[in-house]
Amino acid sequence: MTSSGRARALVAGYCALLTMIIVGPLAGSGYLLLRDAVSTPRSFLTDSALGVGAAAPRAVPQDAVLAVLSPVIDGGILVKAILIVALWSAGYGAAVLARRFVSASTGAQLVAATLALWNPYVAERLLQGHWSLLAGYAALPWTALAAARIRTATSRTESDDNAVGRRFGAVGSFGGWAALTASFAAAGLTPTGSLLAAVIGLALVGRRAFLPAVVLWILTCAPWLTATALGSGAEPSDPAGVSAFAARAEPWLGTLGSLAGLGGIWNGEAVPASRTTPLALVGTLLLLGIVACGVRAVWALGRDGRALLVIAAVAIVLPALGATNWGLAAGEWLVVHVPGAGLLRDTQKYVALAMPAYVLCAAAACRTVTVAARRILAHDADAAVINGPTAIRDDRAGFRPAAILFVLLLTLPLADLAWGVGGAMRPAHYPAGWQQVVDHIDAPGDVAVLPAGMFRRFPYSGTAPVLDPAPRILPNDVLQTGELRVRGYAVTGEGNRARAVERALLDGAPATELAALGVGWILIERTTPGPLGSSEKTLATAELTFQDEDLALYRVPSPALLDIATPAQRRISAAAHLLWATLLLTGLIAAALRPDRTSARRADRAAAGNRLD
Template sequence: MAGGASQAGRDGEGDLSLEPALRPVARVLPWAWPVLLTVLITAPLLAPGFVVGYDLVFVPDLTLRRDLFGVTTALPRAVPSDVIVALLDEVTGGQVLNKSLLIAVPLLAGLGMTVLWRDLRLGGPLAGAAAITLFVWNPFVAERLKLGAWALLLGYAALPWLVRSALKLRNGDGWVGFLLASAMCALSAAGGVVGLLVGALLLLWPRHTRSAAEPQPRRWPLLGAVALNLPWIVAGLARTSAATTDPASVAAFAARDEGYGGVLPTLLTLGGVWNAYVVPGSRGDLVPLVFAFVMLLASVVGAVLLCRRDRAAMALVVAGVLVLGIGMAGVVAEGAFAWVVEEVPGAGLFRDSQRYLGPLALLEAVGFGAALAALLRVVPLKWLVGATAALMPIAALPQLVGSGLKVSEYPDDWAQARAVLAADPQPGEFIPWPFESYRVPLWNGRRPVLDPMPRYFSRPSLVPDELIVGGHRLAGEDPRAAAVANALRTAVRTGADPTPELLRQGVGWVVVDREAGGPQPRQLIPQLTEEYSGPSVSVYRIEGTPAEQRLRPWSVVLVYAAWVVAAGVLVTAVAGAASGLRRVRSRL
């Protein structure tokens, strides 16, 4: 796959020799096209304000705290991404970082496909542009972007870079790029799993010959990739309670048919997210449906051509089949999968199975480009055919223009409430009120968002982790959050004072979202002192002394040790990249 120029590549470039006037366009197109796609997706998001929605939550200043490292009783759902954000927003500010990371997703994905396509030498710039478009512009990206899965999408954007460096490693080089791409994948647990899967398959896939003269792939970078994922792995394993999941979550998060004749065709066309509210409106319409299946058919043909050319391409096919199987697990084996997530710690990581489709999207994008390259060698009007194919993903999903996200501003009184809460020396964490995971705040245009308060305020919080999906409440995994939720529900039913349980769980404060409605905290918790009241937020102190929450010392040591190991690997990779840049400059 990463060999010298193939006949396909020479023919693809040869098409352009017939039209000398278009040569400058051909040289610029591979680099300009990802930039143009990025502008189309993100331009409306560059207005002043924060882009928040569902799990996309950025704040002016995320304080670096112990709980962000995974030293807590909750599952490490934002490890290590929250630590990275807390470090970077000290340099850029939260708003600039928010927009920069959103821009980075399509830009890095497109540029990564550009360099991968050049290395694969499957065809010319038109076929490459088609591959780039499908990888950047597809339902998986649209749905996950609307859900706010920025860390997962950065891992997705790293996949072409990971594949390219893994192919170089098969020839004995490229460990720096492999570790840097693996680090991007490891920003989220799901992305880390995908990165390890793709990297391992490519590095361990057998060669078609066993010549002693061939360089052997360096497999030790796989250990480095595992080390980069240690923060979330160790934080999950070192919890004081079993990391099992509500079995009802399997059905709630299972992939869904979007009007494509079943779940399997929906997944094959890179859709199927569990949340119907983030599905693009054009999904299932006649024209987008036809385009989707045309691109799927072309991708299959291209994948076959790719595998016939290089045996290593089968590793990508296997990765695509495996993630497709994960995507189907909650549909074809719901009962067995539900038993697994209930009994096996950590298995709940796979309940939202559609989010693992990144390798399939990569395979289809490369296959689409390869099929187009083969077609362009035999058809007239090459630029017309190539341009049509490159624009087909956009025509099938016009809603991705502007990404469907909006810009908002946090209320002014939140900053004042933050200062009050930070200045008080009383110990204890706070709980957001109402004690629910998601909000539909007026300041965000009534768009759903994961409660920003735990990130906005500098004091640590006890975060509710129960979810309401399809009208059903799914149990969370944090025993402390469950104890608080049960105490508050008991107070609603019986009038019993929840204060003793709140203090026992280390809660000393209540921060109230006044726009959220529902019962006021003083109706349930009589022993409150109001410390601040603004138009949209109030801060109450609970009378009494919150109990200190002690974690097992060995678990704390293990979590921090995992961070040290991962940081060491990342620093090594960055140093290797810097050394490589110095060598390049010295030769210029």
């Protein structure tokens, strides 16, 4: 194996080690059940999974992916595998980005990978259960690499007067387009991830390739764009959600400081314990200090570096402004008047856009700090000699202390990210009754669930609330109101029929009234707190088909068959999902077959001249 091959293997292994340190508890059997993260043994391709059910299509295409694959591979294994691959890809992608853009060698690549993996954003999103959003986060460095590769190939083609040269340039960009397709599609596992990748990719791809890249991005958005157009996702979101999901100021930092430190999630309970202590301030100052040391070098890169720095600044400042009074008012106007603007209400999600610039600055800072230290130690005013490639080659080991120091400064203030964010991420095990309920639901009709509300606290899921797993584990559509209670705000969902069913249950209406609303089954989750109202009157008029100490299932006779989605809508949504999956798979395969070896060799040669390890 060559020296560059050994270096890449070292970086890849380091990213794998960091990933397993973070998600180690999930390596055992069981399912991820933590706030918004709900994995189940199997899920089903219901209208809700396709995004054409009664609720907004917030989990497309991820729910459809799990529904299609879980009959073959256990759904819990799928979710954990996607999360592990996403985290590893984020770290390794950051390292490759640093190697290609700033000619960082091994030590600096490890610093870049550490920053991408070990930061408050990753910790908070893990605690919130946003495993699929982290797939979009992981795609950002790869999107930047692919877009820059396309722009470089396009520029080379434009400057070539020879027809053969132009043809060679077009062919040479094929691998870049394949990589961009794969990056857009992978990020598109969630709508927010797709938007994140679009910002990075379209900013770097260049003027000539901009329109084709937009078309490509739109194609990878097909599942959620078609679901929004066909279903209830086009309805305006509740404006109360803007205040509820606004970025939050962490102790001693304020809103802007929290966001600049890659923190500030709206949910104060979904933060590591260290972020509630002065370590939040210490960690943020250290992170920003490291980044600041490399800003000048990244800015000097030209178009790519400057674009990423500007994106990072905007991604921090706009969410901070969005938490002000006038920013909240503007956000409320948007979600009321612009369909789909509800995607923007959790503004802290978009701080992920700062990650590519941050990792480049951190990698470049290794050289900056080392050169400055040499100047001080040598008392040599001749910067040209110190900065020369010969001096660097003659003392490669001099960079190691900076890389080691930066890794320690990034990890120690957030040490409780280790081992499932301080043990908060632990696999859960479903009681056997859930499978019994699945087996007993053998007739049409939607499912109503009690207690009322979207979140549960099961004895087997830990102390944190978790989204009700019923919509993902049952074979029929489950009616949910979508109403959330966040930071004292009641955020209304889009489930109008679900609200009518919930009111009827709590008021003790007869089962015939529920049947008229399309309800064929009632599931009682006995081990979680929540309002039951006068539902025992309703249950007395329904047929008990299964019960144990955890669950009880009732059949509602003769439910009305209310098709929320038409067969044509289901076919269109299925075709959109198939298009997305095709783009993802073909992009990955084509990118693997046409790697950017020329750029890689150029980066390796440049890195050999200023080796940081």
